[in-house]
Amino acid sequence: MKKTVFTPVALALSAALAAGAASAEVESNDPIKITTHDWSGQIISATLMGEVLKKAGYNVEYVQADYLAQFAGLKTGDLDLAMEIWATTGQEALDEAVASGGVVNFGESGMKAKEEWWYPSYMEETCPGLPDWKALRDCAEAFSTAETAPKGRYLGGPVTWGGFDEERVEALEMDFEVVHAGTDAALFAELQSAYERKAPIVLWLYSPHWAPEKYEGKYVEFPPYESACYTDPAWGENPDAAYDCGKPTGPIWKAGWAGLEGKWPGAAKIIRAFHIENPEMGEMIYKVDVDGAEIPAVVAEWMGAHESVWQGWLK
Structure with missing residues (x-):
């Protein structure tokens, strides 16, 4: 597992990816706080989104947070963006947060859970x-x-x-x-x-x-x-207990603070456009977890090979 530690190499990567973007017009220079969790794929998604936002001129901060507990911070704006809410385990929490008015569902990431x-x-x-x-x-x-x-x-x-x-x-x-x-x-x-x-x-x-x-x-x-x-306990195999079934399947969602779109409307468009599918993500996770590559390097490699893809998110 590669924790989100900003080494000189990672900082250099961020600076390189953001080069030339400083002149871009952004609505606020406050950092967009993107959550990271405790599995490599999610940190890859967060880093990829963050580095693309930096290319558009936005400031980004990565904040380690618990997967389910992060919704408290997203509701208040202490956190701004979560890149992987899995329908398999996070749908109820996401639905509740959206219903509260404090969180917005920014759509599917392209990955299926x-x-x-x-x-x-x-x-x-x-x-x-x-x-x-x-x-x-x-x-x-x-x-x-x-x-x-x-x-x-x-x-x-x-x-x-x-x-x-x-x-x-x-x-x-x-x-x-x-x-x-x-x-x-x-x-x-x-x-x-x-x-x-x-x-x-x-x-x-x-x-x-x-x-x-x-x-x-x-x-x-x-x-x-x-x-x-x-x-409903009456549903299913055991008439006296809930959860007597398998886990749901479905999309991996992007979700964020309800004020994000008003504060950074350009960033919100980029976030909504973000799209990556299971095979590409699986390849990046393999490079990190099996080959031992650093997440910033893997993200930089993907961006170098798919520039037309993420440039399309900026339009």
Whole structure:
């Protein structure tokens, strides 16, 4: 996981990308505060958006914030822009924030989100019936660790990601214990270790990301998500509990402070125009997480190869 640390190299990149843009007319020289979180893809999105805004002459500040807790700052204007609100885990928070009047949905990023339980294909030998989720009821112990036995272990993402996995386990009466990885990097380091040893594992995997392409496996097939699943206990497999279904899928949204458009109308147009798709993002994440490249360098490389794309966002 590459944290947002502004080294001399990163600062030099920012200056280089902004070169020639200082004369551009901007509505306010106050920095546009863009949030960064704890997974590489989101930091890439935030950095890419920020560097393009700098090319248009805007000042940008990157602010590390919790994924769900950031909405408090977006409502008040202490934060200005969030580049990745996943419909899979952040839709309810986004809808509430927009309804409050403090936050605006700036549209789809172009990326499509999928987040779900995932297992390597070799686990089908010890847990026949997969990918049907009901198979996990019969072979939970096959996914156990010394810490969770006889319960199976589900390795979730960092707790700040949300996702209702504890509620899902309880609602579907699965004999699993949810254990949260401390960071995005820790999550995938454990996947790599287990995969190399063919050790038992079921964990949170998501796309856009490189892991579903690199490793052979499948997403668990839970009852399909419907909005009532999260709000109406009477819906679904368990008539007494909500969250008895899989996670939703959908767009990855851009969202920001409701005052952003009035303060920086030109920037708002650029933000709305931002568009990148899963394959391109997956390639950049791979370069950072697997090849060990620095995020500023990866963003600069993409901008150099796709100048006509991001220049189009400025028009």
